[in-house]
Every structure is written in C-alpha cells, then in structure tokens.
Amino acid sequence: MSNSRPTPPSATALHKVRAPVAQAQGLPNSHYTSPALFEEEAAALLKSTWAGLGVAADVPEPGDAKPVNFLGMPLLLLRDKAGVVRVFNNVCRHRGMILVEEPRKIEGALRCPYHSWCYATDGRLVTTPHVGGPGQNTHADIDRSTLGLVEVRSHIWRDVVFVNIDGTAPPFEEVHVDLITRWAALDQPQHHGGAESRFTLDVQTNWKLAVENYCESYHLPWVHPGLNSYSRLEDHYNITAPGHYSGQGTHVYRQLKAEDGTCFPDFADLPAFWDEGAEYVALYPNVLLGAQRDHSFAIVLEPVSCEQTREHVHLYYAAPETTPALRAQNAAQWKEVFEEDIFVVEGMQKGRHAPGFDGGRFSPAMDGPTHCFHDWVAARMMAHRAPVTPAAAE
Known part of the structure; x- marks a missing residue:
C-alpha cells in the first residue's frame, strides 16, 4: 500500500494555472471570493514583495504626513525635514495610539495625542513628558534611542512609494x-x-x-x-x-x-x-x-x-x-x-x-x-504553502 497522500485540490488547481498558456486554467473562484484566501494572498503576494502604497506627491513638502491603511495596517507616509520620504507604523511606541488621523503638516515634532510622546519627522523619539513622574521627563528604564517609530522598508521609483512589509524581498x-x-x-x-x-x-x-x-x-x-x-x-x-x-x-x-x-x-x-x-x-x-x-x-x-x-x-x-x-x-x-x-x-x-x-x-x-x-500568483502561493523541512530550516 502506498504511503503517499493525494494532492490537495487547491494545489492541483494551481498546477493547472501554471501549465503553458495553451493548456492552462485561470485561478479558481476562491481566489477572488474567499476572505481567508484574501488574507493568505496578502501574505504571499503583497507583504513579502514590493507593493505599491502611494506616491511621493502625496507628501510634497517637508513635514507633510498622510495616514494610509494598507491591508488593515495603519501606516504613515511622511516627508521628513530633510526631504526624505519615509514610511512608518502610524502608532506611538508607548501604548500603540494612532498618531495621525488625517493628512496634515507636522510643523515641529510629531506628538502623540494620548500622553504627548513626541517624535522627529525622521522617526526618532525626542521627548517623553512626565515619563518618570510629574515633572520628570526621563526614566532610567525608558531608552529613547530604542523607541523610535517603527520604519517600514520602502523604495521610490517613478514617484510610486513601494513597501516591503515583511522585509524579506x-x-x-x-x-x-x-x-x-x-x-x-x-x-x-x-x-x-x-x-x-x-x-x-x-x-x-x-x-x-x-x-x-x-x-x-x-x-x-x-x-x-x-x-x-x-x-x-x-x-x-x-x-x-x-x-x-x-x-x-x-x-x-x-x-x-x-x-x-x-x-x-x-x-x-x-x-x-x-x-x-x-x-x-x-x-x-x-x-x-x-x-x-x-x-x-x-x-x-x-x-x-x-x-x-x-x-x-x-x-x-x-x-x-x-x-x-x-x-x-x-x-x-x-x-x-x-x-x-x-x-x-x-x-x-x-x-x-x-x-x-x-x-x-x-x-x-x-x-x-x-x-x-496568473502564473506569478500561483507560483508565489505554492511557495508560500510549501512546508519547511527540517533541513531547510537549519
């Protein structure tokens, strides 16, 4: 008796997609209608590649900031005071509060509306009011140098701001x-x-x-x-x-x-x-x-x-x-x-x-x-689903 298991229907369907164009079938319906597959494709196709987020023209001047929701993630497109366009998580490193709700210009520091932690436009944490108690703006256990905004890997080409969410591309x-x-x-x-x-x-x-x-x-x-x-x-x-x-x-x-x-x-x-x-x-x-x-x-x-x-x-x-x-x-x-x-x-x-x-x-x-x-989608989905063998993990 063979110990081999039958190929899952989804894998079979993706192999058909990857056939030569004259024999291939398109992606199955579920790749367009299933919320679960939408989430899986987000990981396999969008978060692990260079996906388009916006354009640099969205933040034309130093200090301009635009919040962007990408696949449920709150991100912030921001042009720093030196004119460099950056992408950050749009959350304070203190309690995870959203920093910017609407597009606006950051005149001085980027201030969290919750406890007033403030960040420079390049992401550095610069002030932490009362963090050590009333009137004490520092604390030995709060290292500002390690608590800057989390920056998302980005690249600009033809003015499009591309992001690689998982950092692996x-x-x-x-x-x-x-x-x-x-x-x-x-x-x-x-x-x-x-x-x-x-x-x-x-x-x-x-x-x-x-x-x-x-x-x-x-x-x-x-x-x-x-x-x-x-x-x-x-x-x-x-x-x-x-x-x-x-x-x-x-x-x-x-x-x-x-x-x-x-x-x-x-x-x-x-x-x-x-x-x-x-x-x-x-x-x-x-x-x-x-x-x-x-x-x-x-x-x-x-x-x-x-x-x-x-x-x-x-x-x-x-x-x-x-x-x-x-x-x-x-x-x-x-x-x-x-x-x-x-x-x-x-x-x-x-x-x-x-x-x-x-x-x-x-x-x-x-x-x-x-x-x-279709072939690209199928190839990335199959690679995403491929089990990691012990040898590959070493």
Missing part, C-alpha cells in the same frame, strides 16, 4: 531591473499634475481582476471603442516578463492637442520608438504604469477586501508647468477610459461566484500577459 533595483532597464530612457524627472491630475475609483472587484484587465489589449474593440478607433487592437503587442510584470504596448500613440495645436512638452532625448509608441504594464503585485512621450501615469491598487478595490490614479508630466486646461482634459480622457473598465472587472467578480466556473481559459495569442500574472 531582495532590493527593489534587483527585483525590477528588467523594467528599469527597459524604460531607462524615461528615467528623468516627472512632475505630478496637481489636484486635477489625481482621482480615485472605488470598484467592487478583487484587485487581481484590475491587474488582469489592465495588462491585456484583447478587450479594446468592445470596451474602449473610442481608444480603439485610432489605436487599434492590431496596433498593440504583448509584453511579458515572467515573475515580474506584464502588459501591452502600442505603436500608435496620439498626443493630446489644445485647440491652438499646443501639446504637452516631451520627455527629453527619447528614442524614436516613443515618437508614436506607448507602453502599459502591470508591475506585480499592484501597480499599473503607463508611459508615453509627453506624460505618464501610475495607478496604485488598494486591496480593500476580497471584493473591493480602490484605484488611485496619478498623472505626471515632463515639465513642472503645463497648461491647466490641457491637464484637466487629459485627466478627464483617462478617467473615461478607466471608468469604461469598471463594468468589466465588476462583472468578472460577480462571475466568480458561479460554482461551475473553473477559472477560464486563455487565448494563447491574446492572453499571454494575463496568464503571466
């Missing part, structure tokens, strides 16, 4: 060297367009469906007829970098022009490809990036729950000053495009409650970027 520059190299010509200053160049979409869908829809062009003729009228499906190509990112590119990018014919200034010294080309990639796990000759955008997906996502959209330009009316028109056009996708991702989310749906199939010609993302 390799350096960002190593993980994403391929895309950094691919877009090296675009490694130049980007300027956020301001209030009219940011908006948030609340979508009733799992965050992964937002990634999957964004990284493929197959849906353009039916979901984005206006865009497809000049940048046609046949003008697009697939982009796949297994384990890191996937997306689409187009050979036909049309610049927005004002009535007098003016356009946004171009980024400097770009290769000829960018004259009419553009690329749109999903950088795993949750950041969607767009690059064109005269502007770019970043969408940071906030996974709220297994069936709710907030899409935080930010637009950037090559020059710090551009025509406000043209910026507003550009933001309105992109918002219209992204809103056209809402019924699709929400419809797929509803469809994931159908018990007979087996994860779906992929077009080998058209769905390579989507399968690339």
